[in-house]
Amino acid sequence: KAGVTQTPRYLIKTRGQQVTLSCSPISGHRSVSWYQQTPGQGLQFLFEYFSETQRNKGNFPGRFSGRQFSNSRSEMNVSTLELGDSALYLCASSLGAGGAGGQYFGPGTRLTVT
Amino acid sequence: AQSVTQPDIHITVSEGASLELRCNYSYGATPYLFWYVQSPGQGLQLLLKYFSGDTLVQGIKGFEAEFKRSQSSFNLRKPSVHWSDAAEYFCAVGAWGSGGGADGLTFGKGTHLIIQP
DSSP: OOOOOOOSSSEHHHHHHHEEEEOOTTTTOOOOEEEETTTTTTTEEEEEEETTEEEEEOOTTTTTEEEOOOTSSSEEHHHHOOOOGGGGEEEEEEGGGGGGGGOOOOOOEEEEEE | EEEEEOOOOOOEETTTTTTOOOOOEEEESEEEEEEEEEEEEEEEEEEEEEEOOOEEEEOGGEEEEEEEGGGTTTEEEEOOOEEEEEEEEEEEEEEEEEOOOOOOOEEOOEEEEEEEE
């Protein structure tokens, strides 16, 4: 069974631009969560989607948003990029809502904002 | 809200020696606990998880962890490390089933494992 895939793997954007990241979960998994990883803050929860609905959201500004499609694929969007948004963005999928059964992570998208 | 502490930022172990990585959590109820490993430039790989039942959990790559409620700990162990075990290790706690949803996984800051030849 294929794992979680994320595209693109690397991205360079300019401050003020917006970006969309994509995540395809493991087949059969209906929950997708997004995390931001930075050297200073570590791994921080962004939000979770289950059955096309956002279940939970972490403590991030409204510039960070996401959505989930009927095939469980998810996208994350960051508008008006800031230098501090440079990070590794990780997507994780799980069978059940809230990560029940364990979350399985993709390789991440490395976003650099210049 | 839950929290996770990994008191050791770096640990150096000789190849073939035993390993124990410490993890302490704070959570009001029975937590769901996880250990993940991350190699440079990679995502996180799930090593093992604890939901309930036997407090000694076996995982992949020869790792195990023991849940000790009285100490709020979930330490990761391996009897004999290999050079390929060098990586960043993360302990995480999650809470589900309360009906109110969860704030995702809460991760510790990680422990960087260095293997000496």
